[in-house]
Amino acid sequence: MTHPTSPDHALPLAGITVVAIEQALAAPLCTCRLADMGARVIKIERPEGDFARGYDAAANGSSSYFLWTNRGKESVVLDFKQPDDAALLHRLIASADVFVQNLAPGALTRAGFDSATLRERHPRLITCDITGYGTGSETSKLKAYDFLVQCESGLVSVSGAPDHPGRIGVSICDIGAGMNATIAVLSALALRSRTGAGSGVSVSLFDGAADWMSVPYVHERYGNGAPAPQGLKHPSIAPYGAYRTRDARDIVISIQNDREWAKFCAVFLGDADIANDARFQTNNARVQNREALDTLIGAAFAARPLVEALSLLGDASIAYGQLRAVADMAVHPALRTWPMATGGEPLQMIAPPVRAPWDAQRFEAAPKLGEHTARIRAEFAGVAEEASA
The missing domain is CATH 3.40.50.10540 (Crotonobetainyl-coa:carnitine coa-transferase; domain 1)
Structure with a gap:
């Protein structure tokens, strides 16, 4: 039929x-x-x-x-x-x-x-x-x-x-x-x-x-415990979260590997040597030192307006998104x-x-x-x- x-x-x-x-x-x-x-x-x-x-x-x-x-x-x-x-x-x-x-x-x-x-x-x-x-x-x-x-x-x-x-x-x-x-x-x-x-x-x-x-389950049963709520952060990857610009706009960035991290340091943070800091050299190290990492990155975002921050992220080929409300999503391109x-x-x-x-x-x-x-x-x-x- x-x-x-x-x-x-x-x-x-x-x-x-x-x-x-x-x-x-x-x-x-x-x-x-x-x-x-x-x-x-x-x-x-x-x-x-x-x-x-x-x-x-x-x-x-x-x-x-x-x-x-x-x-x-x-x-x-x-x-x-x-x-x-x-x-x-x-x-x-x-x-x-x-x-x-x-x-x-x-x-x-x-x-x-x-x-x-x-x-x-x-x-x-x-x-x-x-x-x-x-x-x-x-x-x-x-x-x-x-x-x-x-x-x-x-x-x-x-x-x-x-x-x-x-x-x-x-x-x-x-x-x-x-x-x-x-x-x-x-x-x-x-x-x-x-x-x-x-x-x-x-x-x-x-x-x-x-x-x-499945991932929290494996961490709970075989790792060091399931992650607690992280808000606008990722429990296993850093930097992967939201940072506020000088004009009070929130940008979420995701850095998935050390190559991206090195370029982010050079282009966005303006200091390539940060990538070699022992606290931040690997993803595991960055997760363990998240507070210091977020302080460093947060200051760089807070010093720039949205337009400038997005431009630099684009220059560094860093994945990013803006934290949008439903009203913003309703007119998203x-x-x-x-x-x-x-x-x-x-x-x-x-x-x-x-x-x-x-x-x-x-x-x-x-x-x-x-x-x-x-x-x-x-x-x-x-x-x-x-x-x-």
Whole structure:
């Protein structure tokens, strides 16, 4: 079944149908990426709707979270606890290639829609389960919202400022789980193209966060302990952090090797001999003597205005970035935006991060609650439940 609004059949997932029982962020982000690649995504919602619809009203009266992760989908309202709606859901899944869900563990098992049962019934079906902590452990039944997983995984313990650990400022565990789920589904589709058989894949918010914590984990278990929050500094590389100019602008520099350090000393600090100071000759030495290093570099930045500092950094071929607020990012020359239709004025939304030949250069609208219910009910009224993907 082709995506109803994508005439370009060169889209990589044209002809793929995804049925999703999803809410919040992780699963909707996964299926949004699949929709961007041409899949038809049928989003199953409860009568009150995906609760992300009510997270905020920043997007011209709509939720920024919901618009970001639900463009190009079809919304169907049904209650699979009711026999008629359960039968419709079975017919939808029978015609699908992929089934994605992120409900609480056990919710679909009780209703007969668990992934193992569905794959047994439809051998070509790919199922993707997104959970907070996976299955089979004492934490499996815990509610797992993004910030809670940031805390449980240790992400917060290495973030923020010294003595003030802090939440990462976006829903990073949800986002990571959504991207991992996308990778998992695409991998299962590739395997099915060779074997003809579907697969069951699963991801959890905690697994994704734990994977990102590999370096602190190794330092904790086998080194001298995990790094404490560093603020605008890197725990293992120096100089790698923010320095303030004479006109109160913050520049972040990153020096990755001793060759770069020597050039920085000669061009920016104006003294090539500093590179040979025993306290600063190697990265390990610079990390151990970070306070003296930062005092030296900080004084050089404080003596120069932003324009001069950036010019010298360019002359020295040093990697740098400016510490920007969201308002600055919104007008950044590298930022790409695409128009997205809404009920009111069109929005300029940030373009997807993957640049590909099949980019549509526009965003389809996110569906209104139950917008496609009547059409979907009519379309699948005569579909046999025994059909397979």
